[in-house]
Amino acid sequence: xxxxxxxxxxxxxxxxxxxxxxxxxxxxxxxxxxxxxxxxxxxxxxxxxxxxxxxxxxxxxxxxxxxxxxxxxxxxxxxxxxxxxxxxxxxxxxxxxxxxxxxxxxxxxxxxxxxxxxxxxxxxxxxxxxxxxxxxxxxxxxxxxxxxxxxxxxxxxxxxxxxxxxxxxxxxxxxxxxxxxxxxxxxxxxxxxxxxxxxxxxxxxxxxxxxxxxxxxxxxxxxxxxxxxxxxxxxxxxxxxxxxxxxxxxxxxxxxxxxxxxxxxx
DNA sequence: ATGGTAGGGATCCTA
Numbered sequence: 001x002x003x004x005x006x007x008x009x010x011x012x013x014x015x016x017x018x019x020x021x022x023x024x025x026x027x028x029x030x031x032x033x034x035x036x037x038x039x040x041x042x043x044x045x046x047x048x049x050x051x052x053x054x055x056x057x058x059x060x061x062x063x064x065x066x067x068x069x070x071x072x073x074x075x076x077x078x079x080x081x082x083x084x085x086x087x088x089x090x091x092x093x094x095x096x097x098x099x100x101x102x103x104x105x106x107x108x109x110x111x112x113x114x115x116x117x118x119x120x121x122x123x124x125x126x127x128x129x130x131x132x133x134x135x136x137x138x139x140x141x142x143x144x145x146x147x148x149x150x151x152x153x154x155x156x157x158x159x160x161x162x163x164x165x166x167x168x169x170x171x172x173x174x175x176x177x178x179x180x181x182x183x184x185x186x187x188x189x190x191x192x193x194x195x196x197x198x199x200x201x202x203x204x205x206x207x208x209x210x211x212x213x214x215x216x217x218x219x220x221x222x223x224x225x226x227x228x229x230x231x232x233x234x235x236x237x238x239x240x241x242x243x244x245x246x247x248x249x250x251x252x253x254x255x256x257x258x259x260x261x262x263x264x265x266x
Numbered sequence: 267a268t269g270g271t272a273g274g275g276a277t278c279c280t281a
Contacts, residue, residue, distance in 0.1 A: 009281085010273045034281090036274060061274050062281095118281060158281095212281090213271040256272075256281085 001105045002026070004261035005227055007033040007115070007156040007210075011042060011066075017253055019046055025245060027261055028070050029103055031113035033156045035064035042066065059096035065113050065155070066099070073101040080114070080136050081143075097133070107266035109235060110144065110151035116158045119176030127176050130158070134185040141192055141230075150234035150266075153194070156257065157228050159186045161196070164205040165225035177226060195236035197229035197262050198244070207244055210257045218249055227260045238264040 004027035008014040011032075022030065030052075035042060039058040047054050047068055057078040058064040067073055080098035097115040102108055114137065119130030137153070144151050160178045163169040172178035190196060198207055208223025217223065231239060240263040248258045 013273060034273090061279080120281080213273095215270055 001028045001103070001109065001264045001266040002261055003029040003031070003109075003111065003152065003154065003229075003264065004259050005031040005033070005113070005154040005156075005229065006259040007227060007255060007257035009034050009255040009257065010036040012037065013253065014255055015043055015046065017248075017251060017255070019050070020251075021245070021248055021259060022047075022050060022052075022068070025259065025261070028105070029111055030068040031111065031154050032066040032068065033064075033113070033115040034062075035066050036061060037064060055099065055101060057096045057099040062095070063115055064096045065115050067101050067111060067113055069101075069103055069111075071103045071105060073103060076101040080133070081140060082136060093133075105266050107150060107238065107264075109238075109264065109266050110149050112140070112144075112151060112153040114153060114155040114157070116156065118158050119182065122174070122176040122179055127179075130176060131181065131185060134182075134189070138185070138189050138192070141189060141194065145192060145232060148234060149232060150238070151232045152197075152229055152235050152262070154227075154229040154260075154262075156226060157186065158226055159183065159228070160224050160226055161186055161228075165208075167206075167208065167220075167222045167224070172224070177224070190230065193233055194230040195233075195239070197231055197236075197239055197242040198225070198260065200231075200236065200239060201242045208246075209244055209260055211249055213256050227257055229260065229262050231262075235264065235266075238266045240265055
């Protein structure tokens with residue numbers, strides 16, 4: 001089972017590019033972030049024509065996530081459950097950043113698609129929201145781990161985990177993506193027992209997933225690694241490969257992110 | 267220290 005994640009930065013502007021990539025990469029499941037439209041505005045038909053099921057959790061203008069799958073998407077939950085919501089599922093978040101569903105291939109895998117808040121400027125209310133959101137994500141991971149679920153959490157984390165994950169780490173020292181508190185929250189999540197799939201497959205640096213539209217970042221390879229796949233122990237057992245489709249960034253009308261994907265024996 | 271580019275959709279916000 002091939003599962004991909006791609007921050008497309010607007011489905012309306014990116015539809016041809018996303019369809020071209022889907023056609024050739026042919027993931028079984030795709031997790032999309034920043035669809036930047038309400039559910040009714042998402043162009044389902046071209047995806048369904050390619051044999052994909054579509055589930056969206058959209059929002060006007062900003063954010064928005066979607067799951068695209070050749071296998072049925074079961075038990076869909078929209079919105080990150082609030083740990084203080086006493087079991088209430090979804091819809092606790094005014095921003096559409098999270099969607100979960102189960103796909104059943106050779107094995108059942110719970111797919112958690114996320115678009116973690118950027119958090120800039122830091123400090124400030126946006127950064128507070130980012131840290132609260134990371135706490136809620138950690139609580140969700142704990143709940144799924146306690147059930148010994150085979151699951152993965154993938155998407156745009158807006159977290160640069162380590163200095164080697166940035167071409168110019170010194171440029172990010174005061175940024176919400178790289179502040180010590182941000183990286184500590186990400187480590188707490190990983191240290192629950194999750195596997196960073198890219199790092200599990202290679203120790204080589206320079207696996208960036210994002211290059212800013214500004215300042216010629218792509219031309220200078222001034223990138224950062226902020227899109228991640230974190231796998232539960234049961235899911236990590238099935239990990240065959242993890243790669244980044246870097247060449248997608250060089251195409252016509254690219255997103256500022258590129259796809260990252262895992263291959264699972266599932 | 268600043269501003270550079272892109273998307274959405276409205277003449278500005280977010281990244």
